[in-house]
Every structure is written in structure tokens, then in C-alpha cells.
Amino acid sequence: MNGFGKMRRAAGYTQKDVARISEIPLSTLRRWEQGVNEPDVESMLQLAELYGCTTDDLLETSFAGKSVVRDNSADPRLAEIIDIYNGMNNTGRESLLAVARGLGREYSKSKAEARVERSA
Numbered sequence: 001m002n003g004f005g006k007m008r009r010a011a012g013y014t015q016k017d018v019a020r021i022s023e024i025p026l027s028t029l030r031r032w033e034q035g036v037n038e039p040d041v042e043s044m045l046q047l048a049e050l051y052g053c054t055t056d057d058l059l060e061t062s063f064a065g066k067s068v069v070r071d072n073s074a075d076p077r078l079a080e081i082i083d084i085y086n087g088m089n090n091t092g093r094e095s096l097l098a099v100a101r102g103l104g105r106e107y108s109k110s111k112a113e114a115r116v117e118r119s120a
Contacts, residue, residue, distance in 0.1 A: 003060040004047070005033040011051040022046055041098045055094040 008018055015033070019026040024043060031037040039047070048055050085093055 002033070002035055003053075003058050004029075007047075007051040007053045007057050008033070011053070013051070018047070018050065022050060038098070038101060040102070041095045044094075044098060054090075055098075056090070059094070061094075061097075 008015070013021075015026055015029050018024065019029055022043075024046075028037070028039075032039050038044075044055050044058060048058055051058075085096060088096065
């Protein structure tokens with residue numbers, strides 16, 4: 001579950017209010033609150049500002065002050081990502097996570113396998 005609806009209600013807005021103010025379609029806001037889809041980083045930051053909360057509050061996560069331990073036996077590309085993550089502030093870490101989720105959906109193994117089958 002996520003905190004999109006919880007934070008919206010705490011800020012005193014209805015979904016229609018947020019759709020009007022933010023110019024985000026009402027159906028999109030509903031899908032975000034239901035956990036069907038996730039917003040892009042820019043929309044998430046816009047909602048956090050509107051609601052007066054953090055993106056951690058929206059995602060119901062907490063990355064503040066936490067670092068990832070680097071495993072030197074891991075793929076060197078993963079080690080590089082961990083080094084970048086550890087060098088970021090909380091906002092940067094949240095943005096990186098949101099982007100990684102989007103990329104994960106875009107380049108999932110099942111989609112990659114489907115692309116290979118279509119090209120063969």
C-alpha cells in the first residue's frame with residue numbers, strides 16, 4: 001500500500017481538488033492511490049509539495065540516513081549504482097529509486113523476451 005491517499009486526506013484535499021490544482025487527470029490520481037500505477041518523479045515531487053509532505057511519506061518508505069553496503073563480489077555495474085546512491089542526499093535517493101522502478105518495468109525480462117521473439 002502507499003501513502004498517496006493518506007497524505008492527500010491529511011492535507012485536506014479531495015481527489016477532484018488535486019486533479020484541478022495539479023492538472024493531473026483524476027483517473028491517474030486514483031490509480032496512484034490504489035497502487036495500480038506509480039507516478040513519475042516530477043509528479044511525485046509536485047504532490048509532495050502540494051500535500052506538504054515528503055516523497056517518503058507518499059511511498060511510505062524511509063531512506064533518510066541509510067546507506068547500502070557495497071558487495072565487492074557483485075556485478076561492477078551494481079557496485080557503481082551503490083556508490084552513486086550512497087553519495088546522494090535523501091531527495092536524490094528517492095528520485096533514483098523512482099527512476100529505477102520505471103526502468104525495471106520498461107526493461108523487465110518478460111518484455112525483453114517478447115522483443116526477442118518478435119524479432120526472430
